[in-house]
Amino acid sequence: MAQLSMKDAREFMNALNSFAILDANGRYTYVSENWCRMTNCTEENALGRRVEDIVPDTLAHQVYETGQPVFGHPVVLNDVTMFTNYIPRFSADKKVVGCFLYTIVHGAREAMQLEKQLQALSEKVEYYQKRLSREHGAKYSLENIIGESPEILHLKNQIRQAAASSSTVLIEGETGTGKELIAHSIHTLSPRATSDFVRVNCSTIPEDLMESEFFGYTSGAFTGALKDGKKGRFLVANHGSIFLDEVNLLPVTMQPKFLRVLQEHEVTPVGSADSVPIDIRVIAATNKSLLDLVEKGAFRMDLYFRLNVIRIQAPALRTHKQDIPLLVENMIEKLNREMGTFVQGIEPEALNFLMKYDWPGNIRELQNYVEVAMNNATSPILTQADFVHSESFKTLVSRYSSAPKTTYNLRLLRMEFEKNIIQEVLQTTHGNKQQAAKMMGISRTVLYEKLKEHGLI
DSSP states (O other): OOOOOHHHHHHHHHTOSEEEEEOTTSBEEEEOHHHHHHHTOOHHHHTTSBHHHHOTTOOHHHHHHHOOOEEEEEEEETTEEEEEEEEEEEOTTSOEEEEEEEEEOSOHHHHHHHHHHHHHHHHHHHHHHHHHHHHHSOSOOGGGSOOOSHHHHHHHHHHHHHHTOOSOEEEEOOTTSOHHHHHHHHHHHSTTTTSOEEEEETTSSOHHHHHHHHHEEOTTSSTTOOTTOEEOHHHHTTTSEEEEETGGGOOTTTHHHHHHHHHHOEEOOBTOSSOEEOOOEEEEEESSOHHHHHHTTSSOHHHHHHHTTEEEEOOOGGGOGGGHHHHHHHHHHHHHHHHTOOOOEEOHHHHHHHHTSOOTTHHHHHHHHHHHHHHHOSSSEEOHHHHSSSHHHHHHHHHHHHSOOSOOOHHHHHHHHHHHHHHHHHHHTTTOHHHHHHHHTSOHHHHHHHHHHTTOO
16 A cells, blocks of 8 residues: 655655644643743653643643544744644544644744644545545445435444444344445444454355455465465454354364464464454354254354344335335446446336335345346336246246245245245256356355255255
């Protein structure tokens, strides 16, 4: 990443006649030699004293109250007018923990010049922070969560509250509900936004490689290890956030090691006897109830409690169908950019058709069918015919909305419907599971889970 040049820093420092640093209580912790000459106060007498005791006209209190800098404030001391700039110092959780004081005595013109230099440097720092966030941070923010329903508004409030905390977050929700989007948004709104956001899907790492992937390893730790060793995912995420997707698939053998990370805030690389302290925010997601897994003995209770500090439920699309028009509009705009198409909208009859379906694959499934329709479209406006080009989708919608019910238990109805969908899609793809997973808007790993769950393999 590019850095501010030494020339920038040198010009900035040369512009200062004096500077000082205050702590969280407004007491001096550092004063420069020029500051001592200008104030006629020795370093020994200044350190530890409150700023008001030496400079009665100070505006430092205003900076502590508002968190905003003050530039070019005139202060008269020993019959000399000095122009002071107050810059707040922030902690990781964005609290004011001190103040920098920069003072010049040459006059208002120099004060204005210094203000411009400070503003330019501030803009450079902000630019590089944003650039770093784009390169290593989260890709999405709260604005990417589309919807105006009570469910989505409540979800956004939960995200804001979680972002203000440093505690572990557990996101639960069905496949395709946007759990990763929620995790990105929490990181983006948090004080760690400019640090790394590391995303790991626990289902994609083989169990025998999991320890070295998460904890890293030292040189010569095992056959085939890199000469200089390797940083694990936890260390890569140091000072940032790590997102553990499908944490419900974390092997039982690894769960005690993850528990230790959460409890002790340290990791021990493979092949090392020494632990390395880390500072990370853990955000985990699951499409299965961890509490159910705890009751079955498949997930440690103590790890569950460590993860379940802040719990967020990603709402299923069937619970906020009123957001479908906004979602479809957003999807069309996004897919137009990606595919180079020029679809302008969707007709009301087609929207009503989509509203009849309960979307067991949730938003991911909806996006899949919108993309299929856009590829089928022969006019700028999507029609119902574009969505039913595949007869299987038309059959599924009509069957679900009109079939007689032998039970009104929602869970059993969903299970039965989901099984029928999987069977019909697999029949359509002639047993090609990768293609079937793509059609249903789920990963192949999730498809295999559902095949087992429904006794289809």
